[in-house]
Amino acid sequence: MSDFQIKISNVSFAYDGHQIISNLSFVVEKGDYLGIIGPNGGGKTTLLKIILGLLKPKKGEVIINGKCGYVPQRAAQDTAGLPATVEEIVASGGSSSEKITHAMELVGINKHKDKLLSSLSGGERQKVFVAHSLAGNPEILILDEPSAGVDISSQGKFYSFLRELNKKGITIIFVSHDINVIANEAKKVLCLGGKTVCFGTPQETITQKNIENLYGRSVKFFLHQH
Amino acid sequence: MDIFNYDFMIRAFLAGSAIAVTAPLIGTHLVVRRYSLMADTLAHISLLGVTIGFFVSVYPLFFAVIVSVLSAFLIEKLRSTKKIPGDALLAIFISGSLALTVILFSIMGGAGMNLFAFLFGSIATVSLTDLYLVFPLSFFTVFFLQYYKKDLFLSSLDEDIARVEKVRVSFMNYSLVVLTAICVSLSIKIIGALLVGALIVIPVMTAMNFKRGFFSTKKIAVLVSFMGVTGGLFLSYYLGLPSGGAIVAVLLLFFSCSFLK
Numbered sequence: 030m031s032d033f034q035i036k037i038s039n040v041s042f043a044y045d046g047h048q049i050i051s052n053l054s055f056v057v058e059k060g061d062y063l064g065i066i067g068p069n070g071g072g073k074t075t076l077l078k079i080i081l082g083l084l085k086p087k088k089g090e091v092i093i094n095g096k097c098g099y100v101p102q103r104a105a106q107d108t109a110g111l112p113a114t115v116e117e118i119v120a121s122g123g124s125s126s127e128k129i130t131h132a133m134e135l136v137g138i139n140k141h142k143d144k145l146l147s148s149l150s151g152g153e154r155q156k157v158f159v160a161h162s163l164a165g166n167p168e169i170l171i172l173d174e175p176s177a178g179v180d181i182s183s184q185g186k187f188y189s190f191l192r193e194l195n196k197k198g199i200t201i202i203f204v205s206h207d208i209n210v211i212a213n214e215a216k217k218v219l220c221l222g223g224k225t226v227c228f229g230t231p232q233e234t235i236t237q238k239n240i241e242n243l244y245g246r247s248v249k250f251f252l253h254q255h
Numbered sequence: 256m257d258i259f260n261y262d263f264m265i266r267a268f269l270a271g272s273a274i275a276v277t278a279p280l281i282g283t284h285l286v287v288r289r290y291s292l293m294a295d296t297l298a299h300i301s302l303l304g305v306t307i308g309f310f311v312s313v314y315p316l317f318f319a320v321i322v323s324v325l326s327a328f329l330i331e332k333l334r335s336t337k338k339i340p341g342d343a344l345l346a347i348f349i350s351g352s353l354a355l356t357v358i359l360f361s362i363m364g365g366a367g368m369n370l371f372a373f374l375f376g377s378i379a380t381v382s383l384t385d386l387y388l389v390f391p392l393s394f395f396t397v398f399f400l401q402y403y404k405k406d407l408f409l410s411s412l413d414e415d416i417a418r419v420e421k422v423r424v425s426f427m428n429y430s431l432v433v434l435t436a437i438c439v440s441l442s443i444k445i446i447g448a449l450l451v452g453a454l455i456v457i458p459v460m461t462a463m464n465f466k467r468g469f470f471s472t473k474k475i476a477v478l479v480s481f482m483g484v485t486g487g488l489f490l491s492y493y494l495g496l497p498s499g500g501a502i503v504a505v506l507l508l509f510f511s512c513s514f515l516k
Contacts, residue, residue: 081419099419108412111287114468121409122420145466158416165420 032059033094034169034200035080040089042075049075052089055219055228059095059168062195063202064215064231068244071222073204074102077173080202095169095200098122098162100155102173102204108146108154115149115157116142123164132164136190152183156190163194170194172203176210188214208235258492267378267445267488267498269386273393274442274454275484279462279476280400281435282455283469287411293330293432294439295452296345296352300326301440302448303352305373306359316385319443320392323436326352331432335425376447376499378491389441396434403427408469445484447499454480457506464513479509 035057042050049072057063065073078084079091081099115138116129123129133139136156146154155175162170175191176184188210195201195216205211211218211231218234220227222243227234258264285291304322308315330348334341360370372380400407409417410427417424435455442451462475487502494501 078415081415083415083418097419099416101413101415104413104416111412112463112467112469112472113408113412117408117468117470118412121405121412143468145468161416 033057033092034059034061035094035202036090036092037076037080038090038092040076040079040086040091042072042079042084042086044075050079050086050221053221053226054089057169057200057202057217059200060195060198061200061202062192062214062216063200063219064211064217065202065204065219065221066206066208066211066243067220067222071243073221074173076219076221077171077202077204081171093169096165096167097169097171098159098165098167100158100162100170100172100175103177104155104158111146113146114142115144115146115160118146118157119160119164122161123166128166129164132160135163135194136160150183151180152187155187159190159194163199167199169200169202172201174204174206176205176207184210208240211235258489263379263381264488264492266381266383266386268485270381270389270441271445271484271488271502272481273389274438274445275481276477277393277396277434277438278442278451278454279458279480280397280473281431281438282459283462283473283476284407284411284431285435286456286459286463287469290341291452291456292342292345293435294455296330296348297323297327297432297436297439298443298448298451299349299356300352301436301443301451302373303356303359304440305443306356306363310359310363314384316388316440316444319440320388320437323440324433327432327436328429331429335428371497372447373443374447374449375497376443376445376450376502378445378488378498380444385441385444392437392441396438399430399434403430404470407431445498446502447497450499450503453503453506454484457503457510458483461506461510461513464510465516479506483509 033056038054040050040053067073075084079086081097119133120129123132133142136159138153138156138160141149141153146157176187191201212235215231217229218231220234220239220243227239285293301319301323304319305315307322308318326348330344333339333344406422406427409420409422410424414424439451442454446454458476458480461479462472465475467475483506484502486505488498490496490501491498
């Protein structure tokens with residue numbers, strides 16, 4: 030039996046006649062920690078939605094082995110005014126009270142379970158949505174811009190928390206605009222932007238040449254040696 | 256109390272109680288989705304349905320339910336295409352239905368229709384036939400909202416998350432607007448087309464000021480709505496006020512007090 034969790038083969042997607050993704054192919058293995066970077070309109074969110082089955086590719090094949098959990102872009106910000114407690118939001122993702130409690134403990138928000146979502150910080154709200162996904166026992170966790178709207182100190186804690194989840198065997202795919210976050214957090218990187226596509230380890234993919242091709246200019250980044 | 260010596264008051268209290276429970280239960284979902292104006296839009300459309308009923312001499316409330324349910328489907332269909340901005344879409348339906356109502360009303364020369372009662376509510380107009388329609392439909396609404404409470408909550412939280420978790424989001428969205436259409440049509444006699452939106456929104460906003468969870472907010476909203484409707488009906492009877500105006504005045508008082516807690 031193959032150990033891949035996601036297999037994307039020759040996937041293309043166009044919106045309103047504008048080609049966003051062309052013949053994209055890559056494989057995500059079990060336990061991978063994949064970061065996706067690229068310019069605005071490069072197809073990052075579109076790709077996540079194709080993987081999740083929210084959008085159908087015009088061409089190509091997507092095979093998913095395992096249950097996906099999803100934390101959408103700005104979910105924590107857009108729902109800040111929702112009159113719902115942390116426990117209600119986590120519980121809506123799970124089927125048993127054990128799974129719900131376990132998910133809140135894993136994420137470290139059990140002490141906030143009776144609080145309203147609006148009373149939490151951006152980073153804590155983001156964790157509530159991760160706990161919601163984890164309550165459904167996913168094998169793959171997909172996050173779109175998880176640190177958008179989160180302050181720098183909370184960002185660091187949030188990514189170290191994602192690293193811990195990955196060590197527990199959950200495959201993680203996340204999109205970020207921050208090249209330094211991708212370079213230093215992800216085990217594998219997918220660069221996605223028009224005709225520029227690269228896939229591999231951060232050392233292989235995050236090069237000055239690839240970044241210039243992606244963004245049309247040079248960007249300073251610091252690549253940590255794993 | 257002499258108020259309960261009159262059959263029309265007992266009918267008004269029974270219908271009002273059923274509506275007081277269903278309106279905020281639906282309203283909680285509409286408010287968190289920022290779709291509160293949907294209730295007002297469907298109320299104006301219900302008024303058109305009532306007028307058509309008078310025009311063709313068929314039970315008006317039945318026509319109000321049919322016309323508003325069909326319109327709710329159409330609004331949701333157009334909204335889901337995202338080709339027309341949501342607020343503009345509702346504005347078109349509000350003014351369009353009101354225009355058709357005025358034209359029909361003018362053509363039929365009134366035809367025995369008390370337009371004022373349907374605009375602002377009248378306790379004397381609730382009939383036994385209305386109760387036969389109000390109770391089963393209210394019961395069905397409460398049952399549906401309870402049965403699908405998790406799916407509706409997820410759809411209100413985030414549609415993409417809900418879809419990933421295999422919730423039939425379109426079915427939930429269509430169901431919610433259809434239930435709103437039914438609730439609004441049934442409320443029109445008691446509270447009036449121009450004021451029915453208040454019954455759907457104000458109890459929820461009042462409950463939200465208590466800063467509880469989603470399901471507690473629903474319970475508080477039902478309690479506020481029930482007290483508002485019964486209090487308003489008492490005021491209407493004893494002070495000779497239009498029931499819709501009296502109910503909304505009581506609800507606004509509760510809403511103001513909720514800031515003091």
